[in-house]
Amino acid sequence: MGNSLRAAALLAFVVLSILVSLLISSVQQFGARITHFSNATPAGDDEQLESLRGALIQQLNQRRKEILPLLVPDDEDENYAFSKRDPALESTVDSNLWNQITHGTSRAHMDAMGCESLVDMKAVEILGSGYTKLVVKVNLAGGQPVALKLVNEQGIDMGKCVEDFKDPQGCRELVGYKLKKEIVLLQRLQHPNVIKLRGHCVGDPGGQGGRGAEGGRLTVILEQGNPLQMIQLLQSPWEERFRVCLDLVRLLHFLSQSPLGSVALLDFQPRQFVTVSGELKLTDLDDASAEETACQTDADCTLQFPQKNFTLPCSSRGVCEGLNEKRNIYNAYRYFFTYLLPHQAPPGLTHLVNHIMNSTGELKADINQTLEAFEHILLLYKSGLHLDNLPPSIIRDYTVMQGMGTSGNVEYRCWPSYSQQGCVLSVHSAREAAHICNSHSQCTSFTLSGQRTWTGRLLASFRSGFSQLVPDSTSEVYVKKTKGSETPSDI
Ligand SMILES: Nc1ncnc2c1ncn2[C@@H]1O[C@H](COP(=O)(O)OP(=O)(O)O)[C@@H](O)[C@H]1O
Numbered sequence: 326m327g328n329s330l331r332a333a334a335l336l337a338f339v340v341l342s343i344l345v346s347l348l349i350s351s352v353q354q355f356g357a358r359i360t361h362f363s364n365a366t367p368a369g370d371d372e373q374l375e376s377l378r379g380a381l382i383q384q385l386n387q388r389r390k391e392i393l394p395l396l397v398p399d400d401e402d403e404n405y406a407f408s409k410r411d412p413a414l415e416s417t418v419d420s421n422l423w424n425q426i427t428h429g430t431s432r433a434h435m436d437a438m439g440c441e442s443l444v445d446m447k448a449v450e451i452l453g454s455g456y457t458k459l460v461v462k463v464n465l466a467g468g469q470p471v472a473l474k475l476v477n478e479q480g481i482d483m484g485k486c487v488e489d490f491k492d493p494q495g496c497r498e499l500v501g502y503k504l505k506k507e508i509v510l511l512q513r514l515q516h517p518n519v520i521k522l523r524g525h526c527v528g529d530p531g532g533q534g535g536r537g538a539e540g541g542r543l544t545v546i547l548e549q550g551n552p553l554q555m556i557q558l559l560q561s562p563w564e565e566r567f568r569v570c571l572d573l574v575r576l577l578h579f580l581s582q583s584p585l586g587s588v589a590l591l592d593f594q595p596r597q598f599v600t601v602s603g604e605l606k607l608t609d610l611d612d613a614s615a616e617e618t619a620c621q622t623d624a625d626c627t628l629q630f631p632q633k634n635f636t637l638p639c640s641s642r643g644v645c646e647g648l649n650e651k652r653n654i655y656n657a658y659r660y661f662f663t664y665l666l667p668h669q670a671p672p673g674l675t676h677l678v679n680h681i682m683n684s685t686g687e688l689k690a691d692i693n694q695t696l697e698a699f700e701h702i703l704l705l706y707k708s709g710l711h712l713d714n715l716p717p718s719i720i721r722d723y724t725v726m727q728g729m730g731t732s733g734n735v736e737y738r739c740w741p742s743y744s745q746q747g748c749v750l751s752v753h754s755a756r757e758a759a760h761i762c763n764s765h766s767q768c769t770s771f772t773l774s775g776q777r778t779w780t781g782r783l784l785a786s787f788r789s790g791f792s793q794l795v796p797d798s799t800s801e802v803y804v805k806k807t808k809g810s811e812t813p814s815d816i
């Protein structure tokens with residue numbers, strides 16, 4: 326066990342060393358710009374390379390143009406409003422902001438870290454990678470863990486670009502635009518369920534930044550999360566699965582009326598999310614779009630999914646009404662709710678859960694109604710109102726010992742337990758715990774500790790026996806009165 330851990334650590338170290346050397350070598354190359362293109366090529370190829378270069382530059386401009394409308398000055402709203410009426414001024418404001426992002430010279434307070442923060446950082450492990458980006462966990466000099474996002478040199482985006490344009494440096498810059506777009510979106514779409522941007526560095530990590538900024542390597546510094554593991558989540562208690570869905574709905578509610586308008590997540594997959602202390606956060610934003618779809622008739626407003634198509638109304642303004650919002654809702658339904666929500670929902674809440682499944686799966690509810698339905702479930706679950714039909718007398722079957730814990734426990738496993746070793750479940754009250762204990766044939770006693778879940782429900786440990794009661798001011802032990810063979814004789 327220890328050996329395999331050490332081996333895994335060693336492997337991770339080797340992978341990281343390669344990664345860091347890759348990073349260093351690409352940082353060293355940053356001075357070389359697209360201009361290196363024309364060097365050392367046979368004369369016959371010059372023309373072809375020239376046209377490839379032209380096409381790449383066109384793409385670079387295109388990517389840049391896509392980001393400009395997302396930029397708004399924080400403290401220059403008046404100027405911005407004015408600039409809206411004056412195209413000449415608009416371009417100045419935009420280019421100033423653009424410089425701030427590309428050069429990292431001026432940073433908003435929430436984006437405070439720069440290249441200097443990365444001096445003496447220690448790479449810990451690779452957190453994940455996708456078509457575009459590579460994410461590495463590092464500890465900063467003070468020990469603070471953060472996630473760094475970089476262009477994924479081995480990713481599909483880089484591979485395709487180099488194949489098309491034969492220019493790794495130009496491609497790094499082109500793919501880097503996705504990171505730039507993500508920075509802008511992270512600045513504009515701040516929400517508890519969007520990953521926090523801690524800063525960014527253009528150029529040499531550890532340097533001053535700014536040098537060769539247009540073509541320099543961009544590193545985005547983010548709060549560190551844990552990649553969402555669907556398989557693990559499927560095995561976790563309903564309460565944790567409900568939390569992920571609720572967080573998602575809160576996020577989609579925000580996105581539907583964000584500062585950028587109604588935003589759709591075009592690449593909506595569990596792998597675009599992480600959790601931070603159990604809270605769901607969106608981390609991949611480069612495919613977010615606030616664009617509205619223009620239409621002439623309703624037929625222009627179809628949402629197509631593998632299993633189902635929907636047609637939405639074309640408004641009198643000539644845009645598809647609520648298309649972005651509805652796209653997000655249906656994706657939430659097909660990637661998250663169907664897997665996470667119905668399974669093992671508390672019996673008193675199943676009718677409400679089923680209602681959500683129907684209304685989102687058929688796109689009958691908008692995001693406001695969906696959020697309301699989720700918050701209503703949360704309220705009932707927290708207050709225990711859904712347990713109304715449990716007889717109060719049920720607790721009379723148990724002897725209570727306050728200020729006590731147990732030792733020498735005889736545990737049994739249940740599913741889905743908060744603990745691997747025994748049976749630990751969340752309950753609203755001792756009454757609900759008694760009801761659960763009665764339904765487990767092995768259960769003869771349970772303990773309520775002071776520990777609570779994210780909803781404020783109590784953690785209860787169920788067991789088939791114990792050898793001793795021990796004083797513990799934070800917990801209470803409930804022992805079944807009816808004699809079970811493993812009830813300790815000293816009680
Ligand atoms: N802040 C973070 N903390 C932990 N893991 C992350 C973080 N951000 C991203 N990841 C992981 O890295 C992977 C790649 O990041 P992502 O932004 O999705 O790149 P791409 O655009 O290439 O898909 C994600 O799928 C996720 O698992």
Ligand SMILES: [Mg+2]
Nearest residue numbers: 455596597609
């Ligand atoms: Mg991704």
